[in-house]
Amino acid sequence: MYKKHLPQRPDGFAKYRLQQHQKSKSKSSLHALPLSKQRALRRNLIFIGTTLGVVLVLSLISKAYAAGGSYVVDDGAINAPxxxxxxxxxxxxxxxxxxxxETLSAACTSAGVPWLQWxxxxxxxxxxxxGETQVSPQLKAxxxxxxxxxxxxxxxxxxHFALNRQHTFDGADLSIPFTWQPLEALRLNVNAGWTHAYDGGEQHHRLTWGTGFEYDVAQSLTLIAERYGQEGGDQAWQAGPRVHVGKNIDVDLVVGRSLIGDRHQWLTTGATLRF
Known part of the structure; x- marks a missing residue:
């Protein structure tokens, strides 16, 4: 699993100011309101318009898949052959x-070996x-x-292999992902595993664990949350929405926070393409 002690984009709305005189009666009425109420009204209109726009877009696109991407807790599924x-x-x-x-990841399941994803x-x-670059081959059965x-x-x-370290081999992870779907819209994921890593030239062996859920709010929107950690090591959580754009594209917006040390917070944006 990758360490994500990583920065968040600032949020907030820019202040809106009137730029010209109102000429119609409706504009005059708006202009007659106190400045604070004008701003509140405009913020409400922007929020309503944005919400309606999002609902319209979501109603026009269909669901793809869940799990994977930048999330650490894996599921028990693999790609179809x-x-x-x-x-x-x-x-x-x-x-x-x-x-x-930044991470770029690819995985496939061959028709000849339908139970193995590489x-x-x-x-x-x-x-x-x-900076440090790491290459990580993976097999999942x-x-x-x-x-x-x-x-x-x-x-x-x-x-894991580090391209610019004295010791190229940087470690390995073994994991048993388990998924249970008690409801059509709800999937529960549990991971249990082991990790071997080089930290400052020293080798460490730790047990790893993770729990998470995926809940389909709409046909094209899934909410995902997870909590994961290592024995005597990293502890963190992540959560966010996943929008399914058509049948083959997912878009993620993820907020995460470490639960140890300085409790770093991060924001992740990502996308998944299936073919």
Missing amino acids: GECNIDAWHTANRHHGSTHN GAAVARATAEGD QLWSREDLGIEVAASATA
């Missing part, structure tokens, strides 16, 4: 603009001007799937 996906995301630290990372990720992490029970179990293995 003959299908692939490409994920790309950018994570930025809220309080340290020079700390961020892929790789390339991640570039930058902190205080220093589906061990058990019962559609009638809503249960999927898989096993995944990932190796």
